[in-house]
Amino acid sequence: MRFVSTRLFSSRLGAASLGVALGASATGAAMAEVTRKGSWPAVEPKVSIEVSSEPRNVALKRLAEEAGWSLVLNAPPGDVVDLRVEDQRADKVLELLLSDGSYVATRDGDLIAITPSDKALRPASGPPPAPGLPQAPGLPRLPEPPQVPAAPQVPALPQAPALPQAPAAPEEVEEEDAEQDAPASRGRDRFVTGGSLRIEKGEVVHDVSVVGGSLDVWGTVTGDIDVMGGSTHIHEGARVRGDVSTVGGPLTVADGARVDGDVDVVGGPLHRGERARIKGDVNNEVTPADGEPAAKGATGLARRAGSAVTRTALLFAFGAILLALWPRRMEVLKVEIAARPMRSFALGVVGVLGAVALAVALCVTLIGVPFAVIGLLLAVVAVVAGGCAVLETAGAGLFGHYTKNPYVHLAIGCLGLLLLGAIPYVGNALHAAVTLIGAGSLVATRLAGLIRPRQHRAEGSTGPYRTSP
Structure with missing residues (x-):
């Protein structure tokens, strides 16, 4: 057996070197043996562990945590050990830690x-060597020690092998083990656009991607989950070995569900059961995960206020860039908003509904998905530009008789949105109105003149050229 960058010291060896420790263990090689049973993979993960002056059973538990094992230990704690392992196979480190005796390692x-x-338990009974002692001719008192065979009552210890019944613990994790064994078949990838997907209990799939639909997971996902524009529900007993990412929809991880990777939720809430297991990091930009303490009191208020100020500052910066680069087009939007605000609001509602319908239609086909994503990004930028025009128009209406500076008008509008947006319910309604009026002004002005109207032929003209009426 080869040991690389490994040191194991018994408390009896003190500061002895590794060579002395290995030499001492070699003398007991007849007793030191680890018998493997069950299915052991050909390649085990490599681990790095450092344990200082801890019992052997504590070191074994640390090894199980690093290797991702579930450990049932029916062995005595053993001596205190010092262990330092760097990038070594987990099964080799296990044999090294069990070098103090004979053990059976059963894996499922x-x-x-x-x-x-049985070899480790049989010497404890000691009947075979005891009969040899009375045969010593010159030691008449030795027959007294054979009375110690009263200890053969200890042969009750052979009942100790009943301890392997402790693997009754697998009953508690029977479902989990079944899930661990099933993903040996990697499963196939699933990709759905414009519809919902359901992974049944006992079904094994790899990477899952859903665009414009919901996802229900009852089985096992060996890869990652990506959902855009729909809800995601990981039910009790389901398991996801990779990461879960959702955009524009809620994510629910029920009690008894398990996610081994990270969870990222953008544009939707996260509902997490008390007994849901998420081993990776949880990132949610809308609401804190269930079961996690939310910010309260002054801390929560300061956090929300800081976030609102940051968003308003970014909105002002974006509007200032538009005013500097395209002042005439921003003026076109301002004129339309000031002249017909209700018409802009109505056109905004129609435009948003039409954009959603168009995006869903594009997502039905695989070729249309990239166009839908690009169109969504451009629509967001355009709506933000329209919102900046609305805020500038509002600022000009309030302070236009004091100053004609459009940047001051934009700053006043942003400040008003920040203050009024903090009022419950009123703030949500105000944000929706600004967004819809800005979108409607874009529709009414054909994206501020970026899309030119069609020119008509002059009356009586038969030539190939068109003239403006």
Whole structure:
């Protein structure tokens, strides 16, 4: 057996070197043996562990955590050990830690049960060597020690092998082990656009992508989950071995569900059960995950206020850039908003509904998905530009008789949105009105003149050229 960058010291060896420790273990090689049972993979993960002056059973638990094992240990704690391992195979480190005796390591998936072997228990009974003692001719008192065979009552210890019944623990994790074994078949990728997807219980798939629909997971996902524009529900007993990312929809991780990777939720809430297991990081830009303490009191208020100020500052900066680069087009939007605000609001409602319908229609085909994504990004930029025009128009209406500076008008409009937006319900209605009026002004002005109207032929003209009426 080869040991690389590995040091194991017994408390009895003190500061002895690794060579002395290995030499001492070699003398007990007849007793030190680890018998493997069950299905052990050919390649085990490499681990890095450092344990200082801890019992052997604590070191074994640390090894199980690093290797991702579930450990059932039916062996005595053993001596205190010092262990430092860097990038070594987990099974080799296991054999090294069990070098103090004979053990049986039974594996079922990620569950490993360690029990003393029959060889380790048999010397404890001691009947065979005891009869040899009375045959010593010159030691008449030696027959008294054979009375110690009263200890053969300890042969009750052979019942200790009943301890392997402790692997009854697999009953508690029976479903989990079944899930761990099933993904040996990697599963196939699933990609759905414009519809919903349901992964049944016992079904195994790899990467899952859903655009414009909902996802229900009852089975096992060995890869990642990506959902855009729909809800995602990971039900009880389901497992996701990779990451979960959702955009524009809620995510629910029910009690008993398990996610091994990270969870990212953008534009939607996260509902997490109390017994849901998420091993990676949780990032949610809308609401905190259920079960996690939310910011309260002055801390929560300061956080929300800081976030609102940041958004308003970014909105002002974007509007200032538009005023500097395209002042005439911003003026076109301002004139339309000031002249017909209700018409702009109505056109904004129609335009938003039409854009959503167009995006869903594009997502029905695989070729249309990139166009839908690009169109969504451009629409967001255009609506923000329209909102800046609305805020500048509002600022000019309030302070236009004091100053004609459009940047001051924009700053006043942004400040008003920040203050009024903090009022419950009123703030949401105000944000919606600004967004819809800005979108409607874009529709009414054909994107501020970027889309030119069609020119008509002059009356009586038969030539190929068109003239303006």
